[in-house]
Amino acid sequence: MTKSRQVTIHDVATRAGVAVSSVSRVLSNHPDVSIDMKRRVEDAARELGYSPDPVAQSLRRGSSRLIGYVVRDFATPFFSDVIEGLESVLNSSGYTLLVMNGGGSQTQEIERMTMLKQRRVDGLLLSTVVDSTPKLRKIVSAYDKPVVLIDRDLDNLDIGRTLFDHVTGIKAATNDLVNLGHTSMVLVTGSPDVRPTRERVKGFLEGLMTSPEAMKKSFEITGAFSAAFARKETTAVMTGNPAKRPTAILSGGVQATIGVLESFSELGIRPGRDVALVVVDDLPWLRILRPRISAVSRDAEAMGRAAATMILDQIGGVKPSTIYLPTSYEARDTSSSLEDVMAYRTKMQRK
Amino acid sequence: MTKSRQVTIHDVATRAGVAVSSVSRVLSNHPDVSIDMKRRVEDAARELGYSPDPVAQSLRRGSSRLIGYVVRDFATPFFSDVIEGLESVLNSSGYTLLVMNGGGSQTQEIERMTMLKQRRVDGLLLSTVVDSTPKLRKIVSAYDKPVVLIDRDLDNLDIGRTLFDHVTGIKAATNDLVNLGHTSMVLVTGSPDVRPTRERVKGFLEGLMTSPEAMKKSFEITGAFSAAFARKETTAVMTGNPAKRPTAILSGGVQATIGVLESFSELGIRPGRDVALVVVDDLPWLRILRPRISAVSRDAEAMGRAAATMILDQIGGVKPSTIYLPTSYEARDTSSSLEDVMAYRTKMQRK
């Protein structure tokens, strides 16, 4: 702990022998400054080690060079990657990212948003627990600073949106499974309160369209962002009526993936042999598993960069827009054919 | 986007028909206020939806009800749990946590710390990439607000510290392995630039003490916080001279654990059969693996709560202190005996 009051613009003015307002102009690159004046002020500032007080600047200007990001749960690998992307762009533009954890509660998220507004952030990024609620819509439309949604949706509002084209990836995966002969498939995923879940379900259904039988026998299970939920549901489905037991599972989101794999471990089910498996959102640590699990992936960091660029543009006066980033399916070892799965199952039954 | 200038203390004063200074006194619980006055002001404030401007308050008071946390990498599960603990305590005390990512660079971390200071945070929490460097020591000792280190060390400074007793946990694990007959063990872990790594190495060495032979044949590999590093080192060790091949591995930290498991996957090594394994820091998704991996664990959330409580105390004037939280070892399926490992290895050799 030390004392020594920080040096203010007054000190610089005194040192340089000029008016406070002149110092301000020099430092904010105002055109009307003589070269001599500029030099004197800059010298004085450097000698005193002056740097403007951001709090005072915020108060006066109403802005802060701060960008807020309210996120559902930043421990999720996807979001940490987004944050990396955001920071890489924001930092190099002199902005600082303020990440606020939503704690899984819409109420808390709204508190955070209000808090950020009071602190005069220059822009707000959002990946909330729930989108499309009247409450959220109200807050967002009343926000007097640029807003950009990250993989979330809210119709008919003049705000920015950076979205993933979830449909394409999961549709490709579903099509592949259909081509491999599967008709009884289950998509286990998170909460339908957010766009990714809804789009994944949509993509899954579109993928089923090529096969009327698959359409009839396959279905999705949506619910909560929790491994426990996915585990329970998977176990229920895999231990139910053997005749109706799915031959392929798709898991959407980290928690769902963990839950599905937990269930498999407990039941002694090996993905790719007892059942085909595609995870939606690849995870770094999945590499430790053999066989290699098929996955749909997306570039979270790119999304972060896109969102950051977009909000900076909006701060600069550009009109809000919507952009889409791709998702892609990569078949690995667990995209096994219906034939192989059935062969294994009957072999087991005979034992 | 909307307009409507925010309501200030003046508006409240006008509405209540009192002086601005009186409003200020009511809101800051000054003693000289009549019950009637208090009521009128509070009513007016509520009716107008007034809430004091935090930026203006910060400027005037020099404080902000903000606590900064500069963390090496908050995507690490350990840190996200710490953050949860921090927020639970801080939020209920009216403080807001500002998490800043260090990006793995000391330079950037120091920038963040300076930034937070300028923003007038009331306290600073630190889990940096490197501790004990003169540079960091200088900044910290010049910080005029309370500082609390989270699982980091910096000697002879009058600051708070919340530390894990890493030694006990890993020592117990090492002892167990020694008792299971192992003498050739390797600890693969992260960077020795931070306390946890140093303490783990220390605990490992203490655990080896009971066996002179183990002391001679076992060693540690420290380096970077990256899965790639751990993978490479593990592969080198496991494919080297068969006579010297370790019979037990301990991995310290998430990235090291991922790296070790990746290496095992690639080499077709199964933990608990080809080699004993203990991971230091349990991970939620490890549950999906069979056999169950033995682990040393610690309560990250409790650490967060402890650190938050400590910094609030310091803000309240309490002297900085140091507290320790325990770590514990739990033997699961991969704490296999030397005998079993050797039996499997010779069996393989004969094939």
Added chain:
DNA sequence: TACAACAGTGCTCGGTGCACC
């Protein structure tokens, strides 16, 4: 006269930017 309970003034925090010279 003494005191409680305000009102009102004015300076402070650190800067910004417009009007004016």
Added chain:
DNA sequence: CGGTGCACCGAGCACTGTTGT
């Protein structure tokens, strides 16, 4: 054109003045 003075952002706080009891 170059530069200065000053009001202002929103609040905190100390101090004087006023009123009623």
